[in-house]
Amino acid sequence: MKLVLERGDFTRTFHERLKELSGQDLFTCYQCGKCSAGCPSAAVMDAPPHAIVRLAWFGQEDDLMKLNSYWLCAACLTCDLRCPKGIDISRIMEALRVMFLRPREEPDMVPPESLPKDMLSRIPQQALVAGMRKYTK
């Protein structure tokens, strides 16, 4: 593994997008690992939460997009609670999910009208909204 960094690699646009989507400032991170230490999914993630933050620092968008970490995130928010710098890592995870989904040509979103009426009434509203929110550009 080797990372060659040229000035442009710290892609401003990537950082800015991530910041816009997550509301978090990556650069305050200590890399202390407290987020990973308490993450129930870290053991099965390709890269634990603190490493996700680190890859994001380096602007490694393409590499990040190949990882399973943010799909395994349970959104339990333990990391947010523990982080000594007040970073909400769970929001970074969510931002990465959004970044992954948005560029897809054919969004595999579930159009509400495609769902049977009786199922529609049973699905929690939260879930419906979450299903569509990721596609809003």
Added chain:
Amino acid sequence: MNRIGVFCCWCGSNIAGVLDLDRVLEETAKIPGVAHTEYYKYFCSQPGQEMVINAIREHELDGVVMAACSPSMHEGTFRKAAQRAGLNEYQLEIVNVREQCSWVHQLEKDAATDKAIKLIAAMVEKTKQNEPLTAGTAPVVQRALVIGAGISGMQAALDIANGGCEVVLVEKEPSIGGHMAQLSETFPTLDCSQCIMTPRMVEVAQHENIRLMTYSNVDEVTGNVGNFHVKVRTKAAFVDRDTCTGCGLCIEKCPAKTSSEFSRGLENRKAIYVNSPQAVPNQPVIDAEHCMYLLNGKCGVCKKVCEIGAIDYEQEDRFEEIDVGAIVVATGYDLYDQKEFPEFGGGEIPDVIDGLQFERLNSASGPTLGEIRRPSDGKIPKQIVFIQCCGSRDPENGVPYCSRICCMYTGKQAMLYKHKVHDGQAYVFYMDIRAGGKGYEEFIQRGIEETNTIYFRGRVSRLYRQNGKVMVSGVDTLSGQTIEIPADMVVLATAIVPSEGAAQVAETLNVATSESGFFAEAHVKLRPVETQRRGIFLAGCAQAPKDIPDAVSQAGCAASKALALLASRQLKSEAQVAIVDEERCAACGMCVAACPYGARTLDEERNVAEVDESLCEGCGACVATCLNKACELKNLTSRQISTMVGEL
């Protein structure tokens, strides 16, 4: 007609880069009474000062206005220059056009220049009305007060006492030594803390120039540099500690028990107690909150067994007033409370202890007589986990700063553990290893190599009890793995925080604390042991977390500053003092109450208020308070202020 000179300093580009100094000179030259204007790159430099001196002589100036940096930087420099030119130093005033104009209005150059011109004009008007003043002198009391008798306070007291001055050493605990007395062995040499410390404690107790006041607090401080009036309260010990021989019979027989503060709750002590067998002084005190006799009149065993009759249940707090010339604050530190870490059990898991508790466990005079046994069941822990930065470097949940000594003592403790538990395994979770002192890096490396301590780079998220173990959920960021350890005992390197009551001491002394609550130094780099208040110095952990070598060095430094002050014997007092217009004064006494320096008194016979010029600091509190406009400050009279305001 006045002859005022206006000197505008460029301060390199600090001032000249923003203000249009040509315009400033042009405008100020038009002010009636201004006889000379000039600018220069650095007036504080030697040639700069010479220019001011020459101009005063050549243009026969009777007042000088320096438009420059803050008076706290160079008022002294320029006033001395004025004096050398034969002008009374109080005829020179400073307008701070750097901090108040160029620095704060960098983008509005024109407006900043306008503001500077107005401020200078106002100061010129004030200077015209200035009178030449002479500062009086006041004798310096040849005695120092040291607050706190940890290693820092003891060192400062010894250095001052050896310099030939008297010292009053006030310690709130029944005995001296502070936290160092609780330590087992000390990094980086692993010498026994008690062994290196006891001789110091004895020296302090026996020094002819040191008056030791234990179990005492400083309640009140008035007066000023060179002559502080200190009120010390010695708490009722219910033991006549002067006649007590320290035989300890009473302690043996006392039936009332409570948790020992010195052992940090790892064992009990009696209601009548000394902190440790090596305590200095070793006369006990009775803790009124746990003494059965003092609580409900039943018991009285100690009194019965004391052969010399030293027990005195009627004893009350004693007060004493002492004058001192200088004060050293050495109130040390405390540890961040374990209760603040809910994720680590909030102090409820018995086998999760803090660093000082570990020191007690490892200490030959401690609750386990130096064997490493865990609190819950007394077993020897075979897997021990140390967690660094607990509460430190955690702006969100703890304190933002690094506590500076815990990397080192954790390395030490892991090493000492292995010295005693040969088949045990120690683990350390760390964020960074900060081992910047002399021999420190080598010490940490030695520990890792000799004892195979495993260091994980990462924090721990949670501790919980399971099957008699303390489960540790952490991470090693270097390998990217989460780590789970079923530990027998966990030691938290909790943050170093200001000692309990530090804020109270700061208030009593009227000195500032930093954001962190530690006492604030006057200048981080150049005046690290002085406070903003003259004559009050700082030593040891009271100022910031530090280890013993640093604490001792700083204490020596504070002592030398205190000695230098005491050696001057006479101090120049403030010249710009308050005056009373006796015609207007109604002797209402409001100024007496307002004066923070105790400089005001009422002359009952003549029915007027008076000012003790040697105490007055020229703060102006009395002027603001007086309803009869009977108070004025010299060279800052209400007339001067209104003319100045008129110019703005």
